[in-house]
Amino acid sequence: MSFVVDQVCRIDGQLDRLHLCRPSSAPLSPVVSVTSRVCRDHDDSRLSGEDLDATRAIQLQLAIKALSTTASSRALLQPEKIQTVLARAGLAEHPSRDENEYETGRASSREQELEWLLVSKAVAQTYGLVLNLLLEKIIPLSRDVWYWDEVLGSYFKTGLYSLQISPWRLREWSNEIYDDAWRRLQSTIQRSEDQPIEIVPLSSHWRQFYGLVKDSVHERSLADMQTKAVSLFARCRAEARDKRSHLRRFREISACGLGVLMNEGLSFDVADDGSMTSRGRSEEERDEWKLVISKSVALMETVIRNVTVLEHGTSEFEEAVFTSVENDSDLRHQFSGEQELSSSSAMIAARLQHLLRVHIPTQAVESRQIVTRNGRPSRIIRYWLPVVAILFSSSTLLRVFLHRRAKIMTWIRELGATSIDFWYNWVVEPVKKVIGTIRHDEGSEIAIMSRESLQVDRASLERMVVDFARDNPDSGTGTLPNDIDLSRIRAKVREGDLTPVLRAYEKDLRKPFIGVVRGDLVRALLIQIQKTKVDVEVALGGIDALLKSQELVFGFVGLTPGILVCLGVSHWLTGFMRGRRGGKAEQKQGQTVRILRNLDRILTGSTPSNNGGMLSYKEHGMILCEVHVLRQKAQRILPGEIYIEFLEEINDLVDIRTGVERQIRVVDRIRWAYGKWLI
Structure with missing residues (x-):
């Protein structure tokens, strides 16, 4: 589990409390009283209006249950599942009644509340999906940034990178030459068509095309004279520096969007009686949570649309997001009295479906394109040199193997025989002697001379x-x-x-x-x-x-060398099979140390706001990313009870309302309280 799941579950519980703890004047659900009659008359095509309202209520309640976090083992649903539930609910197919009917009709009021609860559940699920989407894009960016840091860190890595991408640079240069020559040839042919018809042989077109290619190469070479004054290493380093800058900006903007959603999205506090704690209890203020739902949908849509725009910094991103939400036309008309609440819920459902169907997939594609353009090269580019070297040397290796086949087979047989002899002579036999000593076997006793x-x-x-x-x-x-x-x-x-x-x-x-x-x-x-x-x-x-x-002691002394050699070989083989991705506890602890270092660095280098000394949205998003990885690592290291206590510290760490100073103290407490497992 991650903090996203915790956040969605918390919001889901608040929404349930808002619905269940209504004022006493509000009507109760009609499902309990009429369910049996509806089920009994289900085959009857002529149902009364009350039965139709009850059937609609049952349909909405089933949809609400399908979108709840307790409906399945997975708290977060897939986008297709959310769209399917909203489509089957058919909010747009049930238009609102007149205003008089809402004042006098109990069934319509109950239906309206159920529709709003359904929409709010769908918004909470979509909220979790958007947070997960941003997290999945931010966390892998660190590896790409580290790659460019390594390229810029030494001239050897820069030269290796320039050699790796040289075939692709040559291909791009050839494509440019070909396109330029083909475009010139087309223009020449078009001019010749305006002149009198003359039969031109095909070979002359090829000679003309070849000449155009030579001219294009010559002109491009003259145009690149200025760039040739700069070394190849400098150009590769400039390219790596630009890509690293784009990745860092994309990571900062994504982290800023994550912080904005965590702080501003679905941010309402619910008391035990189901009312907003910061609001009064009038009828208008009891519906304040519906406005929060609507604003959260607009906020998610705006963040998703602007998170891949890298032309501006984080401050411009924040300004663009909040300005877009404030100027949202749907929000201005939704609670201004121009639209009824039932039609507002249908409009939010349609907007949410559009977000799930269009904006989220589009953002995923754009993010993937940004990472493809600016991330580390693919495996084909990074490893084509050793692959080509192996292919060219494969014949030589095969020839050496064939010529020395007898010796190699002899080495293999001798190695196997030596291993078997070592096992029996230095492991099996000493073990038998130790067992015989423990059982007082007279044949295994040590004796310098005979007894008589x-x-x-x-x-x-x-x-x-x-x-x-x-x-x-x-x-x-x-x-x-x-x-x-x-x-x-x-x-x-x-x-x-x-x-x-x-x-x-x-x-x-x-x-x-x-x-x-x-x-x-x-x-x-x-x-x-x-x-x-x-x-x-x-x-x-x-x-x-x-x-x-001391016979037993000498038996174990004779057994020790064989056991040590076997343990060393098995440890080496295990490490070789696992490789760098092995799940060793030392590697996990090293990763947690780096995460704690990043958390401390973000907090100590932050610029707290004047209002309560809180972190900015970007810094809060970076903290959330590090905490997300730290929770996953700690879950594999810490024992069960210790991990539950550790989650309390994590919750204090991500709560920016406490201030930066307290968050720094929380990091210090995590370091000394859980250093036995994490460090």
Whole structure:
């Protein structure tokens, strides 16, 4: 939804309140009391006058319901739908009664009120269509203006633009030469017809035409000598500057028209009792809203007719619009007593149909022509250079592909095989190991050595030390050890104490040759080597236990590189497929930042009026365009509840009656309150 839909719904509600909350002296609708009788006697061709009035009332009420904003899921109807409803209502086919009949006839008064309500509903729908039409023309103009800014921003872009349009310039120049030569040939033939008849061969006409072409080219070249003094870049930049100026003026005038319609069109306040809040409650002042409806139709017609006139600025546009509405002949006669209210409603309906059928399509065509003449060139003009380059190089590319077909196919196969191996070796297998670790799978446990290795080596060391102590009693107590002593030695060996072996080793070191001959020194040395082996296995067992305690961490560490590579490739592919038009949140936020910047720039650079410090019509229209885009972007970013609060800020922002200072504070509040999502 946009602010146009909100505006139309608000006006539609005010019109319903004006109709429903009538003074008590006004008659009620006859539909409830006579509907059953009309439906019962529908096949009877002879209906009474009251039944005919009831049938007419039902017809009008059905038409009113079809034009209401609650009639369908779409609040704004198509122009064809509005014209169809007005045509079926047949306001011009039911002429008004005499004035005495309006004073005494209740049915005619009710019919008159229903006709006015029908016309007002149609005016509200047309009002929304006109606002949407202006919005759709203003918003895309920014892209065209940015294009010309880029062309004027660098000499490279200017040169590229001049190269892009060179074939079309050559075609225009050739057409001018051909038209000039053909016109001269026709005049020559016409002069020859006045002379005596003489048979002239066709070849002489061709030679004459060729000579005229040469003369036209020569004369045009001499005439363009002055323009040749100016460089091609300067002429292209001047052309781009003129087109940008026309687009900016068209955007400003359209924004001014949008602001005029938003401020002056259908601007009436309705109280709870259905009366105009700024008016009294006399019979004439209760019909003041009908004059507002009529003026709004004239205002829309005038804006539509003048919005494509680019010869004047915004001030002249405003003056022309308001002067045309004030001097409107239909408005002068409508409520001056010269016309009755029923005929006025029929006249407004006819004028509204003419607006929908003629003025709106004409304005759409004229706007499209302005954009075509002054907007950025078409895609054919912008991209014919790379297309031609690709076409000319296609044979070379095809030849290269055919000559290197085997290598290219090999690269493709190797790339596919590498991708598959990477997937299975660095993603699938690490995932399986992590899952096995989580499920305590013994096959997936990390182990530096086997579980029984340390126990076997330690038992061997105990037996070696015990046998050494039994064979060398002098290293211990000097007597043969008994079973208790051997158990004590075995316990000390488990704790790492090799005292019997070390004493014998120290003793043999005094006479090493004798110890070597006897073998005790070598035996003690080998026992110490076994002790070193056991110590190393104990250290490795601690490291093994540490690795097992962090086995899940190491599993995820092994899985991380594959996951990161896969995420990076998928992110790149997603961005490549989406392109510049991707719906990334970062791009949306960047767009909202630029919109907030434009809003702040318009408000801070505005020139408020002396009456309340309000914005001008042009500045108000520019604010409405930016707000329209901001609402569409915010609806995709903000959560539901936050978006509802955001709409309250938007309504405060577009309300120019509060003044520029308060609008600037609203922009600041939007920036800090919703910066989490918008910035």
